Amino acid sequence: MTDLASGPLADLIAARLATSLNPTQLHVSNDSAQHRGHLGDDGTGETHFTVTVEAPAFTGLSRVARQRLVNQALADLLETRIHALAIKARAPGDA
Numbered sequence: 001m002t003d004l005a006s007g008p009l010a011d012l013i014a015a016r017l018a019t020s021l022n023p024t025q026l027h028v029s030n031d032s033a034q035h036r037g038h039l040g041d042d043g044t045g046e047t048h049f050t051v052t053v054e055a056p057a058f059t060g061l062s063r064v065a066r067q068r069l070v071n072q073a074l075a076d077l078l079e080t081r082i083h084a085l086a087i088k089a090r091a092p093g094d095a
Contacts, residue, residue: 009046009081013074017053020073024092025054031086047083058091066090 007030014028029050051070058066066089071078078085 007046009077010049013049013051013077013082016073016077017051017070021053021055021057021069023053023055025052027052031084046081049082049084050086050088052088054090054092054094056092058089058094061091063089 010028010030014026017023017026017028029052030046031048031050032046053070057069061069067087070085070087070089074082074085
């Protein structure tokens, strides 16, 4: 199941994670409005995100290893377009 946030960058984030992780659940939340006028706000309305993703690829991995997989999928976007990314990553069956 995929729940996509609206906006071109949010959609791109979701597409990248869907392709690289084949998630069973995916939600991308655009948190940029909460950071309007703060450092990192470039005026696009797409700079701060929360990603909640459940994927079999995370099974047996530590929290840090899971976050690294997400960061790898979004590496170029993190360098150029995403100022802040909160990651909630779990494997199927995790509490």
